[in-house]
Amino acid sequence: MNDTPGASAPDADLRVVLDRMADGFFALDADWRITYTNETGAAILREAMADDIVESRESVEGANIWESIPEAVETEFYDRYHEAMETQEPVSFDSYYEPLDTWFDVRVSPSESGLSIHLRDITEQRELERQRERDLKAVQRLYAVSSDRKRPFEEKLDSLFELGCEYLDVPNGFLTRIDDGTQYIEASHATHEALQPGESCPLAEAYCKQTIGQEDLLTVVDAAAEGWSDDPAFDRFNLGTYVGGRVEVDAELYGTLCFADTAARSEPFTDLQQTFVRLLTRWVSYELERKRAEAEVQRERDRHEEFTSVVTHDLRNPLNAAIGHVDLVDADGDDHLQAVKDSLSRMETLIDDLLTLAREDTQVEDLTAVDVADLSREAWGTAETRGADLTATDDRVVVRADRSKLRQLLENLFRNAVDHGGTDVTIRVAPLADASGFFVEDDGPGIPASEREKVFESGFTTSKDGTGLGLRIVEEIAAAHGWTVTVGEGSEGGARFEIEGVQFVDD
Template sequence: MSGPPRGSNSERDLQTVLDRMADGFFALDADWTVTYANDAGRRILRSAMSDEVVGADGSVEGRHLWDAIPGSAETQFHDEYHRAMATQEPVSFDSYYEPLGTWFDVRAFPDDDGLSVYLRDVSERRELERRQRESLRAIQRLYAVSSDHDRTFEEKVDAILTLGCEYLDVPNGFLTRIDDGRQRVEVSHADHPLLQVGETCPLDEAYCKRTIERDALLTVVDASDEGWEGDEAYETFGLETYIGGQVEVEGEQYGTLCFAATTPRGEPFTDTQRTFVELLTRWVSYELERQRAAERLERERNRLDEFASVVSHDLRNPLTTARGRLDLLADDCDSEHIEPVERSLSRMETLVDDLLTLAREGDAVDDPCPVDLVAVATDAWETTDTQRGTLRTAADEFEILADEARLRQLFENLFRNGVEHGGSDAALTVGALPDGDGFYVADDGPGIPEDERDRVFETGYTTTADGTGFGLNIVSEIADAHGWAIRVVESEAGGARFEVTGVEQA
């Protein structure tokens, strides 16, 4: 349709439809003269044309499109319309229309007489797409920061505050600590003088007072218009825009994470922006909890190291002296009391060894290496006091990823347990589990009652008078350090079968 619709009833009906359209429409003849425009199309063309070429009644018909619109020859509209006319093929494209500040979805349909153009306002769609891209980039950057193990907690928080300020288009981002009725800025990415690191104020004078009273985020887009004038926080900081949420650590209040500006925002925060800030507050809470847990673990490790040092020095030295004196006494006399004392000293030495092992086995295995399961088990059997017991291996080759020294300790304790309960002629078997997920150690002893199997790995559990109660607990600790699971079931011979699963093959 290259001319104004007129004449027949059908053409007048078409004009009525076009005039009622919210989308813009206009028609051009072969010489690029506007022959018709509906109301929306006329408004669009008028906004671009020079004032002197627009009719007194606001009409645009009869004007040469390119002469009437300054600079139009350098636009995408010019290139695409000419391509459509040259090829006589329809074209469609999105383009930004500067005079209206609007994105249009443009569809142009050529014929021998000219060109029909439809323009749909897609600014909202383009704005949504832009925000989605920004949100995706922000999430990607947040992941990169949170997974960067080389940064300290403060460096990570500073990075996410910078990220949040850029994403929300505000100049101030800050993490606060609330304690004893006061707010203190802990980490800051801000240009506001009262929001720098170390700045404090009474909680009554801070926006955070209202933030911690809410389960959800506190958002302000125009404080003076929302009734904040006269509020102590508003008078102190003068923040017109604010969004902030609570930070909790292990269920207890820590402070707030906030973003703010001294100018009104002009539009509400979107659901995506609110969700992003909520995500940041939860991440900070998690990091603080992790940091606190790491500090506790470090203190416990230091106490264990101190304990191990005391055990190693203060208990071993007297035991060594007692052992030497007992040997001298055995050379001087043949007393019936010497053997019981020697057994007691041996039990004490075993107890000290087990305590030291427990104190040192808590660390996770971070760098396992390929080891031959059968070879390690065989070596462990040869260095364990197994009396006249026998070991059978039910696997020729089975390589797994493990810490070899700690795997050897696991076998030594299981072997010692099997012989202690199975007697001097105990028969033990080591093999791979059928699905290759791990391995087992089985014995032909009396077995473990089903109602006690969950307790055997607890510290102090023993069924023998001279047992330390640490052996199987050490086995469990070593398995945990590797990320393995261990359980006890009945063996084919009616004894105990210890199954270790979650083992990665080499």
């Protein structure tokens, strides 16, 4: 048996082995004439040869390979065969032969008498590799586009539709909104006239009527073969290929995201292609939810701004005018006018508290070292305490805080104590025993245990003079510092507010 068939044909036993091979095999002599082929090799060579040459020969054996297949001369096959012949070294390579639209894995074994060539068709393997590469690139581009925070949703959606059409090999990608039995095309990247933005149709005449009833994607590979020919959707759109999924916003149906083609598809959508559509559908659902939330936030912001404007101008200005007029006519300290002044003062406090909450003025800014005792005495002078007494600790209690906001917190606690305990109440400010913060307590009537969880709610008050907003502001200022505020019973039966989580500053 010859080790390497070349100019002479292999013996009978080797022929049997070679003929049973599924891959192609042929041998060339030193003059490039074909000396032997197995069945697969002969089929490959005949397909590559010109028709007139095939018709003129009973067998490919004996033909000069380059004269019979001139298209192969300026290819890698020609160059690598000659390399093996000249160097007498084995050569292995993969190459695409365009005339046959085939990828071959080629192994060339040289001898002094010629070459032995083994050909394996790896076209399917290469197609799988290319498909994996396309899958990877599609998912990478999906992530890159969808996560780009600088681009608006509409621009990203158009780019992803274009990507999806290319990846799925269809010309139409579109987003629908379904409302009251009608399908509306909200956005698309499409050549189909009926799938352009602004187009609509009854849901009964759309493919999406089945999509919205699916837990997963609806896929159609060949609509006519799958029973769609008599469906109104097929009459209207004539789509042979379709894949689409439900788009939900806040767990409610919004519409569908779909890709389609009027031509039928030769192969089903792959698992990864379907996963791509699922990911894109979920991303669109998330983006629409986010846009809805942003719109709601903007509406709330607009309402706040409108409210602030009304309070600032339409309420404060006439209130200031009323206070001024009362001061002008109250030269003798009339009791009736004093009651009016008290009411106007309460309205002014209410307006200040409302504006504080509406403008979110409880947020802290610059944190500095603040002596709580010293600041308590300052706040006492502007808190409208009307004769009440303050007992502030003699110890230096220095904390890191926004000075103006901490002062506002103390003023509100002082006013709350006076509103509920009257002008003869005594208020004490001191550090907590465990050094985790400080407390403000009074000797007034206190707050019933059943009401302590409600005192920080906006509008809750048990005082006829209270606004129900002061303690809410206290809680928000504390939270902005990272502190917690709780209410309990004071050492003398009144209310005790403990502020914990405070960062102390050493002297």
